[in-house]
Amino acid sequence: MPVSRIGPRLRQRLHDDRLIEALRHPHRLQTTDVGEWPELLAKARRTGLLAQIEKLASDVGASAVIPASARRQLVDAKQFARRNQTDIRFEVNRIARALAGLGIDIVLLKGAAYLLAGLPPAAARLSSDLDIMVEKQHLESVEQTLLDKGWVRAEMSDYDDRYYRRWMHELPPVWHPGRLFMIDIHHTIVPPTSRYSISAGRLFEDVVPLGEPRLSVLGRADMVLHSGIHLFTEEFSAALRQLYDLHLLLEESGARDAFWNRLTERADRLGLGRILFYLLRYPNAVFDTTVPAATKAAVSSHAPNAAILAMMDTLVISAISDANTGTRFPSADFAQWCLYVRSHWLKMPPWQLFRHLSRKAWQNFVDGFGRPASVDTRHEPGQIENNP
Amino acid sequence: MASARRPENDLGNRRVGLFSVSIDCTDVDDALARQVALLYGDYPLADTTAPPDIVVRPQWCRRRLPFGSRLVDHRVNGDFPFNPVPAGHSLPMIEIGLNWFIARYCTTHLLFHAAAVARDGKAILLPGASGAGKSTLSASLMAEGWQLLSDEFAILGSEDRRLHPHPRPVSLKEESIDVVARALPNACFSNRITGTAKGTIAYLKPSPDSLDKAHRSAVPVAVIFPRFSAQGAPVLKPLTKADSFMRLIDHSANYFTIMEAGFEALAGLVDSCPHYDFVYRSLDQAISEITAIHAGL
Amino acid sequence: MGNDETKFFNRPDHWRICGGFVVRMHCWDGDYVVYNPFSGQTHRLDIVSGRLLQWLNTGPKTFGTLCRDVETFLELDDQTLTKATVGRILESLSDAGLVEAQGDFDGRTS
Numbered sequence: 001m002p003v004s005r006i007g008p009r010l011r012q013r014l015h016d017d018r019l020i021e022a023l024r025h026p027h028r029l030q031t032t033d034v035g036e037w038p039e040l041l042a043k044a045r046r047t048g049l050l051a052q053i054e055k056l057a058s059d060v061g062a063s064a065v066i067p068a069s070a071r072r073q074l075v076d077a078k079q080f081a082r083r084n085q086t087d088i089r090f091e092v093n094r095i096a097r098a099l100a101g102l103g104i105d106i107v108l109l110k111g112a113a114y115l116l117a118g119l120p121p122a123a124a125r126l127s128s129d130l131d132i133m134v135e136k137q138h139l140e141s142v143e144q145t146l147l148d149k150g151w152v153r154a155e156m157s158d159y160d161d162r163y164y165r166r167w168m169h170e171l172p173p174v175w176h177p178g179r180l181f182m183i184d185i186h187h188t189i190v191p192p193t194s195r196y197s198i199s200a201g202r203l204f205e206d207v208v209p210l211g212e213p214r215l216s217v218l219g220r221a222d223m224v225l226h227s228g229i230h231l232f233t234e235e236f237s238a239a240l241r242q243l244y245d246l247h248l249l250l251e252e253s254g255a256r257d258a259f260w261n262r263l264t265e266r267a268d269r270l271g272l273g274r275i276l277f278y279l280l281r282y283p284n285a286v287f288d289t290t291v292p293a294a295t296k297a298a299v300s301s302h303a304p305n306a307a308i309l310a311m312m313d314t315l316v317i318s319a320i321s322d323a324n325t326g327t328r329f330p331s332a333d334f335a336q337w338c339l340y341v342r343s344h345w346l347k348m349p350p351w352q353l354f355r356h357l358s359r360k361a362w363q364n365f366v367d368g369f370g371r372p373a374s375v376d377t378r379h380e381p382g383q384i385e386n387n388p
Numbered sequence: 389m390a391s392a393r394r395p396e397n398d399l400g401n402r403r404v405g406l407f408s409v410s411i412d413c414t415d416v417d418d419a420l421a422r423q424v425a426l427l428y429g430d431y432p433l434a435d436t437t438a439p440p441d442i443v444v445r446p447q448w449c450r451r452r453l454p455f456g457s458r459l460v461d462h463r464v465n466g467d468f469p470f471n472p473v474p475a476g477h478s479l480p481m482i483e484i485g486l487n488w489f490i491a492r493y494c495t496t497h498l499l500f501h502a503a504a505v506a507r508d509g510k511a512i513l514l515p516g517a518s519g520a521g522k523s524t525l526s527a528s529l530m531a532e533g534w535q536l537l538s539d540e541f542a543i544l545g546s547e548d549r550r551l552h553p554h555p556r557p558v559s560l561k562e563e564s565i566d567v568v569a570r571a572l573p574n575a576c577f578s579n580r581i582t583g584t585a586k587g588t589i590a591y592l593k594p595s596p597d598s599l600d601k602a603h604r605s606a607v608p609v610a611v612i613f614p615r616f617s618a619q620g621a622p623v624l625k626p627l628t629k630a631d632s633f634m635r636l637i638d639h640s641a642n643y644f645t646i647m648e649a650g651f652e653a654l655a656g657l658v659d660s661c662p663h664y665d666f667v668y669r670s671l672d673q674a675i676s677e678i679t680a681i682h683a684g685l
Numbered sequence: 686m687g688n689d690e691t692k693f694f695n696r697p698d699h700w701r702i703c704g705g706f707v708v709r710m711h712c713w714d715g716d717y718v719v720y721n722p723f724s725g726q727t728h729r730l731d732i733v734s735g736r737l738l739q740w741l742n743t744g745p746k747t748f749g750t751l752c753r754d755v756e757t758f759l760e761l762d763d764q765t766l767t768k769a770t771v772g773r774i775l776e777s778l779s780d781a782g783l784v785e786a787q788g789d790f791d792g793r794t795s
Contacts, residue, residue: 038439042466069408069441072496079495083645086725090782093703093723630716634729644725648709651720651727655711 050077051124228279273302397421408434697786
C-alpha cells in the first residue's frame with residue numbers, strides 16, 4: 001500500500017520558510033529581497049546554517065548582489081567554520097595521540113567523521129562536540145587515559161542538558177582545559193537507554209579506516225543511519241541542520257553503486273527499519289533528496305500507521321520550520337516534540353520525562369541560566385606558555 | 389498590553405565607525421527614545437535602503453513580574469541574547485547588545501577591549517578590562533581635546549594595520565560623571581541610571597570632533613596598559629614586545645577566531661610602536677604622561 | 686641508567702612540524718611568538734626553543750642534527766646535556782602540538 005505524501009498544509013509551511021527555500025533553491029539567493037535578508041540571516045545563525053548559506057551564495061555567484069551587511073555576516077560565518085575545522089582536526093589529533101598507547105580502534109562519529117572523511121556536511125558546519133566510538137570493553141580505559149592525560153570531566157551539577165546526557169551517553173563528556181570541545185565517548189550509535197539496541201560488533205564489522213592510524217569512520221550506510229538517529233535525538237533547534245546534513249550525505253552517497261542496497265541491508269541487520277523510513281522520507285520531502293523508487297518501495301513496509309505518520313510529519317516539519325522563529329518562549333510544538341519523540345526513543349519513564357520537561361520549561365521561563373548580561377565574550381582558550 | 393508603535397522613535401540607520409547601526413525604539417516609550425536620540429542623534433546617517441550591520445530593538449517583554457516595573461527585552465539582529473531588564477536599564481542593555489554583537493561576530497578586523505584616543509591622526513591604544521578605568525581616562529582625554537576613537541573597542545585593520553574609530557557613548561560611573569562634567573562643561577550626558585551592576589552610571593556623548601573624524605583611521609603610535617592605583621608611586625614601564633604581544637591577546641575579543649590574520653596584525657602592532665605598562669595615581673597625571681608620550685613620537 | 690639516559694635511548698629519531706605545516710614566527714630580542722596553523726594556537730617560546738622550531742620549520746630533521754645545531758648555537762661541548770635539553774624541548778613542543786615525531790606521522794596521508 002503506498003505511503004501518503006506530506007500533506008499540503010505542511011508543504012506550504014516549508015515553502016513559506018525562507019531559510020528552507022534558500023537551502024532548496026540556492027539560486028534564489030540572487031533575487032532575495034533586500035528586506036528579507038535580516039530574517040534569513042537571523043534564522044540561519046540560530047540554526048547553525050549561516051556558513052552554509054555563505055557557501056551556497058558563493059556557489060551560485062550571489063555574493064556580489066546581496067546587501068553589504070549580509071555579505072559581511074556571511075564572511076564572518078565562513079571564518080567561524082574555518083576556525084572550527086582547525087579545532088576539530090587538532091582535537092582529533094590530540095585524542096589519537098593520547099590513546100595511541102592503548103592500541104585500540106577509534107571510530108569518529110558525526111561532525112568529526114564528516115570532516116576527516118572529506119564529506120559535504122563538513123564544509124560549512126560548526127560543532128562544539130566531538131563524538132568517538134570505541135568497543136564497549138574499552139570504555140573505561142579510554143576515559144581513564146584521557147583523564148590521565150589532561151582531559152577533565154564536565155561538570156554535571158547543573159540541571160540542564162547534562163541530565164539528558166545521562167540517558168544519551170554512558171559517560172559524562174570530557175574536555176581539555178584551554179580547548180572548546182566536549183568529547184563524548186560512545187560504544188554504539190543509539191542512546192544507551194533507547195528502545196533500539198544495536199549489536200555494536202555489527203557496526204565495527206563495517207568501519208572504514210581513515211589515513212590516520214587507528215582512526216576510522218562508520219561504513220557509509222551506517223553513517224547515514226546514525227545521522228537519521230540524530231534527527232530524533234538532537235535538540236529541537238538543531239533539527240533543520242541535522243536534516244540538511246542528512247540530505248547532503250544521501251546525495252553524496254547515492255551516487256555510489258550499491259549504496260541503496262547496502263543501506264536497506266544494514267537497516268535490516270541493525271533493526272533500524274523505522275529509522276530508515278523516516279530518514280528517507282523527510283530529506284526527500286524537504287530538500288527533494290534523490291531516493292530510488294525501488295528503495296522507497298522497499299522501506300514502505302517499515303512505515304508506521306497513518307495516524308502516527310501524520311503526527312510525525314507535523315512534528316518534524318514544525319521542528320524545522322517556524323519553530324526556529326526566535327521567539328522568547330518555547331511553543332507547544334516543543335513540548336510535543338519532547339513528549340513523543342523522546343519518550344519514543346528513550347526508556348525514560350513518563351514521570352521522569354515530565355519532570356525533565358517541567359524543569360526545562362521552568363528554566364526557560366525564569367531564564368536564569370547562562371545568559372550573559374556582560375560582554376565578556378571571550379571564549380577562546382588562549383595560548384600555551386612554553387618555557388621548557 | 390502592547391503599546392502603539394511610534395515610527396518617530398526610529399533614528400534610522402547611523403554610521404558608528406565601520407558599522408551601520410539601527411537602534412529601533414519604535415516599540416517602547418518616548419523616554420527611552422529621547423535618550424537614544426540624545427546620544428546618537430548627531431551620528432552621521434547611514435544608507436537607509438540597505439539593512440544595517442546591527443539592529444538593536446528594545447521591546448516590552450510579555451512576561452510581567454508580580455511587582456515592580458515592566459521588563460524590556462532586547463532583540464539584537466533577531467535574537468534575544470540577554471535576560472529582560474527593567475525599563476530603566478534599557479539604555480545600558482542597548483549598549484551591551486551592540487558590544488556583544490561586535491565582539492562576537494566581527495572577523496574582518498582585530499578587536500581589542502581597549503580605549504583608543506588620537507591627536508593629529510596618531511593614536512594611542514589603552515587596553516584594559518571593564519572597570520579598569522579606561523572609560524574615565526578616555527573621557528578625560530577627550531575633554532582635553534583628544535579625538536575619542538573608542539572607549540570600548542580598539543579596531544585594528546588586518547591589512548592596513550590602522551586603528552579604525554568606533555566612537556560610542558562613554559559609560560561613566562557616578563564619581564567620574566562629576567569629574568568629566570567639570571572638565572567638559574558643554575558635555576552632553578544621558579540621564580543617570582541607578583541600580584546597575586556598576587552602580588549609578590550615565591552615558592557621555594562623544595565630542596563633535598570625535599564624531600567628525602570617525603570615518604578616518606589613525607596610525608597607532610603607542611600601546612599603554614593603564615591601571616589606576618590610589619596608593620604607591622606612578623610607574624611607566626616599557627614592556628618587551630613579546631610581553632606586550634601576549635598581553636594584547638588577552639585583551640582581544642576575536643584574536644582566536646581570526647587565526648593567522650590576528651597573529652600578523654598583532655605582530656605588526658607590536659613591531660611598529662612602543663608599549664608601556666602605566667600605573668597612575670590621578671587622572672591629571674595620566675593625562676599629562678600620555679600627552680608627553682604622544683608628543684615624543 | 687638514569688632517567689634522562691633511558692629517555693634518550695627510546696627517543697624517536699625524526700621530527701617535523703605537526704601535520705607538515707609551516708608555523709608563523711616573530712622574534713624580538715630572542716623572544717619568540719609562534720602561530721601554529723595546525724592547532725590554531727599561539728605560543729611564546731624562549732630563544733633556544735624558538736631557534737629549534739625555526740630549524741624544523743625549514744623541514745624535517747633528525748634528532749642528531751638538531752643536537753648539533755643547538756651545540757653550535759649555544760657553544761656547548763657536553764653532548765649528554767645537549768641531548769637532554771633538546772629532548773626536553775622536543776617533548777614540550779610535542780605536548781603543545783607544535784612538533785611530532787616519526788612514529789606519529791608515519792603512514793599519514795596528509
